[in-house]
Amino acid sequence: MLDPFGSEAKRLVKEEFGGINELLSIIPSYIGIEHALERVSWIKSGEIPEDILELSDIQDLLTFYALLGALAFSPYGIEMELVREANIKIYSERIRRASKIEGTAIPLKIVERDEIPNRDRTILERTHHTELPPSEREKLRLRYKTGLKKFLELWDGSLKEVYIRKGHAYLTGEQALKLWEEAFEKNFEKAVNLLYEIRDELSTYYLQLYEKLSEIAREYFKERLERMGSAEAQPLRFELFPPCVKIALGGVPAGLRNYAITVLLTSFLSYARLCPNPPRRDVRVRDCVQDLSVIEKEIFPIIIEAGNRCSPPLFEDQPHEIKNIWYHLGFGLTDKPTLEDSGNSTWYFPPNCSKIRANAPQLCKPDRHCRNIKNPLTYYLRRLYLENRKKGEREEGGGSG
Incomplete structure (x- = not known):
């Protein structure tokens, strides 16, 4: 299989298994944990085993989605980085060997010879440069085209690198592969976000697989881990908060106060500070901290200040709401x-974006980072992940940014 998010993969998931949920439910019966881990355990050596590259379509889907199910317990951690990197290498190698990229998740068409003016081909493909060996000429050949709108959604390079004509981007094989990698990353992240919402329904198989996956990831990223950081308890980064939380922090009118402060802000701040990547939803505060000082010194003051910014001030108007805050943190009334x-x-988990839109639409003002995000906490995790990833890349490259 050339792409687990392509048309053939979608057909198999729907027709052979009846959907993603059904696929995830049967995987533990067919794929052992060690077998699933084989998709990533080779990565330190840098050599992809041939049996991984030659997996049948069904086996490929089962092992790939087994790892995705495990990532539901830790989106935007080093485990996600490991699975993403390993699978991009696997599918990229398959695409190179197949010498084609049709049928993947990006809509590409083969370029006909008469579509591009001869003068342009001569310049772009260097057809008159007879000194170039055939392999170099093949790299320059414009093989695929895709609609400009879709292309611009995915391409992160310079437009000067690409030939554009009549609403289409024309690509070499390597450019098409680069575009596919961008599409894979977006689809991969979207899938992990969707599975994060149903992780409580997944069998213990996936949690066990995640724990083993974490061991491999920590070993692989051993040298990078200190620079990159991870999605563990750390001081709050207010600049990375989702728009809904920023609006709640600024204070809201009377009709929104209880939802914005008690429901959204209390749950978001407490999980973001104490347990940003909980393995399950029945976790307790005492599972994450040794005393209440972090809540009393770092979290509660922010909640009180946001409440005081409301119109009228929430806790002056409803002093009993202080008890409700502790109730939502899991300490009873x-x-x-x-x-x-x-x-x-119950230590209330942050409400999903769909619930915020339904119960407090005034809080929902999406920005560009909200795309494919289903919960404010995963928004924050994603922003932390991207910041740490950029930091790690800068330091590895020896630059200062």
Whole structure:
């Protein structure tokens, strides 16, 4: 298979398995954990095993989606980085060997010889440069075209590198492969976000696979880990918060106060600071901290300040709402909690974007980072991941940015 998000893969998922949920439910019966890990365990050596490259379409889908299911327990961590990198290399190598890229997730068409004026071909493909060996000429040949709109959504290079004519971008084989890699990353991230929402429904197989995957990732990124960081408890980065949270922090009118402050802000800030990547949704605060000082010194003051910015101020108007804050943090209805009280009520997880749109549409003002995001916490995780990734790349390259 050349692309797990391509048309053939979609057909198999739908017709052979009945959908993603059904596919995930049967994978544990067919794919052992060690077998699934073979898709990534080779990466340190740099050599992709032939049996991985020659997997049948069904086996390919099963092992690929097994890893995606594991990532539902840790989106935007080093595990995701590992799986993404390994699979881009696997599918890229298959595409190169097949010498074609049709049927993947990007709409590409073969370029006919008479589509491009001879003068342009002569310049772009250097057809008169007889000193060039055949292999170099093949690299310069414009083989594929795609609609300009789709191309601009994916391409992150300079437009000067690409031949554009009549609403289409014309690409060499390597340019088409680069475009496919961008599409793969976007589809990969979208799939992980979708599975994150149903992780509580996944079998323990996927959690066990995630734990093994994490071991491989930590070994592979051993030298990078300190520079890159990870999605673990750390000081809050307000500039990376989603728009809905920033609006709530600024204070809201009376009709929005309880939802914005007690429901959204309390859950988001507490998870983002204490447990940004919880392995399950029934986690308690005492599973993540040794005392309440972080909540009392870093989280509660932010919530109180945001409440005071509301019109009218929330806690002046409704002083009992302080107890409700602690209730949403999982300590029961109290204003003087102890760590032992953690678990007396549910530590509420941040509401999904769909619920925010339904219950408080005034808070939902999406920005460009909101695309494919289903929960404010995954927005924050994604921004942290991208920042840490850029930092790691800069330091590895010896630059300062």
